[in-house]
Amino acid sequence: xxxxxxxxxxxxxxxxxxxxxxxxxxxxxxxxxxxxxxxxxxxxxxxxxxxxxxxxxxxxxxxxxxxxxxxxxxxxxxxxxxxxxxxxxxxxxxxxxxxxxxxxxxxxxxxxxxxxxxxxxxxxxxxxxxxxxxxxxxxxxxxxxxxxxxxxxxxxxxxxxxxxxxxxxxxxxxxxxxxxxxxxxxxxxxxxxxxxxxxxxxxxxxxxxxxxxxxxxxxxxxxxxxxxxxxxxxxxxxxxxxxxxxxxxxxxxxxxxxxxxxxxxxxxxxxxxxxxxxxxxxxxxxxxxxxxxxxxxxxxxxxxxxxxxxxxxxxxxxxxxxxxxxxxxxxxxxxxxxxxxxxxxxxxxxxxxxxxxxxxxxxxxxxxxxxxxxxxxxxxxx
Numbered sequence: 001x002x003x004x005x006x007x008x009x010x011x012x013x014x015x016x017x018x019x020x021x022x023x024x025x026x027x028x029x030x031x032x033x034x035x036x037x038x039x040x041x042x043x044x045x046x047x048x049x050x051x052x053x054x055x056x057x058x059x060x061x062x063x064x065x066x067x068x069x070x071x072x073x074x075x076x077x078x079x080x081x082x083x084x085x086x087x088x089x090x091x092x093x094x095x096x097x098x099x100x101x102x103x104x105x106x107x108x109x110x111x112x113x114x115x116x117x118x119x120x121x122x123x124x125x126x127x128x129x130x131x132x133x134x135x136x137x138x139x140x141x142x143x144x145x146x147x148x149x150x151x152x153x154x155x156x157x158x159x160x161x162x163x164x165x166x167x168x169x170x171x172x173x174x175x176x177x178x179x180x181x182x183x184x185x186x187x188x189x190x191x192x193x194x195x196x197x198x199x200x201x202x203x204x205x206x207x208x209x210x211x212x213x214x215x216x217x218x219x220x221x222x223x224x225x226x227x228x229x230x231x232x233x234x235x236x237x238x239x240x241x242x243x244x245x246x247x248x249x250x251x252x253x254x255x256x257x258x259x260x261x262x263x264x265x266x267x268x269x270x271x272x273x274x275x276x277x278x279x280x281x282x283x284x285x286x287x288x289x290x291x292x293x294x295x296x297x298x299x300x301x302x303x304x305x306x307x308x309x310x311x312x313x314x315x316x317x318x319x320x321x322x323x324x325x326x327x328x329x330x331x332x333x334x335x336x337x338x339x340x341x342x343x344x345x346x347x348x349x350x351x352x353x354x355x356x357x358x359x360x361x362x363x364x365x366x367x368x369x370x371x372x373x374x375x376x377x378x379x380x381x382x
Contacts, residue, residue, distance in 0.1 A: 001172050006082035010041035014088035016144030022069040024173045029071045029078050038072045084112040093120050097128045114138040119244045122182040126155035133159040149333035150175045151186045176333050178326035184248030187322050188334035189241055193255050194308035199226035200258040210278050212293045216301035221338035227278040231271035235264045253368040307356040311372050313341040318374035350379045
């Protein structure tokens with residue numbers, strides 16, 4: 001196992017990665033150029049570990065041992081003995097490239113360099129390094145100590161031994177690791193796009209209200225409806241991811257952003273964090289989502305979004321981005337979907353999924369509704 005970790009960036013993601021690694025027994029150096037950010041991260045880590053102590057999930061000796069494995073610094077030179085370094089800084093390719101160039105001057109040639117990026121090209125970052133074969137993407141989900149899933153994303157240049165070492169390290173940290181090809185959105189952010197996009201599309205068309213759509217999806221087992229979830233994530237973040245995936249897939253209609261969400265971002269209505277989004281959070285009264293939804297309408301909403309998700313999962317396997325098993329694990333543990341999408345497809349029937357998608361294509365004649373060859377091929381061999 002890799003016993004010495006360096007984390008760059010003391011924000012919520014960086015400090016979360018540091019916490020989970022330290023709790024698993026790894027020695028961690030957490031670095032940030034901003035001393036205030038480091039102090040805040042240290043205080044929050046103390047608070048988080050204190051809550052775990054209060055709940056009886058760790059004891060006092062474990063708390064002290066964990067903090068003993070955490071070291072805070074503003075100097076990258078503290079990484080000179082690290083075996084693996086994970087950056088969790090701004091989603092800016094040039095800033096990340098500058099960081100890794102500096103790290104290459106400090107660390108041994110055996111040190112694995114990893115990015116926690118959710119949207120940037122791992123291959124492009126590796127290409128800027130003197131030793132690109134030691135570079136890899138390791139994408140955690142927020143909050144990192146809680147969310148089980150990690151996407152391990154090799155660049156074209158990444159050595160197979162580096163991939164194996166990172167997969168084993170994630171297992172050691174008690175994470176569920178899935179391997180994804182370096183492609184836009186990796187697995188989760190690609191497959192999940194229809195959950196938001198198709199919901200907005202139905203609302204814009206007047207098929208159903210946001211309240212009706214949210215109710216239909218939560219009634220079907222999803223933890224949050226798409227509009228409430230977008231408000232929770234933040235529209236600046238959600239819209240940026242959608243736009244990035246759309247542009248990176250050469251403006252494929254399946255990922256086209258919504259003008260409705262764009263206008264929310266322009267207005268500063270970013271969701272819960274700003275007080276307004278699709279819903280208004282300025283009132284102290286608890287939001288009540290409409291529960292008076294016609295059963296036929298609720299079924300239509302659910303099926304339309306579900307078959308789009310299934311199609312996207314199928315396409316992700318079809319194009320070699322990941323395996324069938326990994327797309328199931330990714331959506332179960334990265335988004336907390338109630339079932340694996342391919343499992344769900346099997347339960348409702350592939351013929352039904354194809355029938356629903358073909359019906360949408362016949363109505364709209366848009367490429368977003370084209371059926372993945374994976375689904376048609378699977379039907380033909382059944």
